Amino acid sequence: MNEQPSDSFEERSRALFNGSVEGLDFATRSRLTRARKAAIEAASASRRPWFFRIGVLTPAAGVTAAAILGVFLWLGSPLGQHAATVADGQSNFEDFELVASADEGSGDAMDMLQDDIEFYDWADKAANPGPAA
């Protein structure tokens, strides 16, 4: 492999180049070492099977799992259920109020629903078309 040309001009130029390599300053050597370590580390990581890389993901996976667990616990707790109940109750109450309230000059809401019964029937069929006859 090291079949180097042996002319005096080539020897001189090679010696100069080798001298310049030896004379590299500490900062440059240090940066090269860091670059080499980074390359080796990146290559090692990419060659490991996935189950050896799980350790790298552990912190993020732990945080995600803790967050999911927290959500489930909160929903399962009396506080979470209370919040859901309150929200549902609010919604039901509003529906009831809407149906029970009387619109000025047009009769009560039950009459209004009775009048539009065909509309609701049609709307229901349009939204849920059955099998073609």
Place this chain on the structure above:
Amino acid sequence: MPPFDTLNQAWMVWDGPAPAPEDAVLEYTRELEKFLAEIERRAFRMAQVALRDADDALDVVQDAMLKLARNYASRPSGEWRPLFYRILENGIRDLQRRRTVRKRFMAWLPGPKDDPDSEAQDPLDNVADAAPAIPEALMQGQAMQQLEVSLRALPARQREAFMLRNFEGLDVAETATAMGCSEGSVKTHYSRAVHTLREQLGEVW
């Protein structure tokens, strides 16, 4: 896909490549690191000669190390050297092309030009005076500067052939692999490079 109780069951149905044993990975990682440690300073100097900029040279060398480690680490270690220099020379050429494009673009813009070539030195600026008491290191430094200037003035392929053959000690076949050309082309480029350099430097060395 059925669930797996153990990793072994998963691997039994996995039809991809088997994972390399950890010991083998560690072994060629160590070998690769040793190879890169041997080569990195010389590669940096070669890139610096070609690019005239230490930061750019470092970037190109780092990129070459990364690509070699990622893509070719599993190849036989005897192939690493020409592969590494091929990646390095490609990186140098890419950067030089980008510089050329940037220079052309900058030429259309008003104002001061960012021209890296403007820093090119005249070889005669570095010719030593006749003063007798110049330390050896200084003389060598000046001689190296002259060599660098002359190398930069060479066509890229000639410079590559000269540096890979003479500085790095690659044989003709390895140099051809590194340069991505035939062995005959390597010989031609190298011969022309030596001839030109000798003409330019022979008198002042």
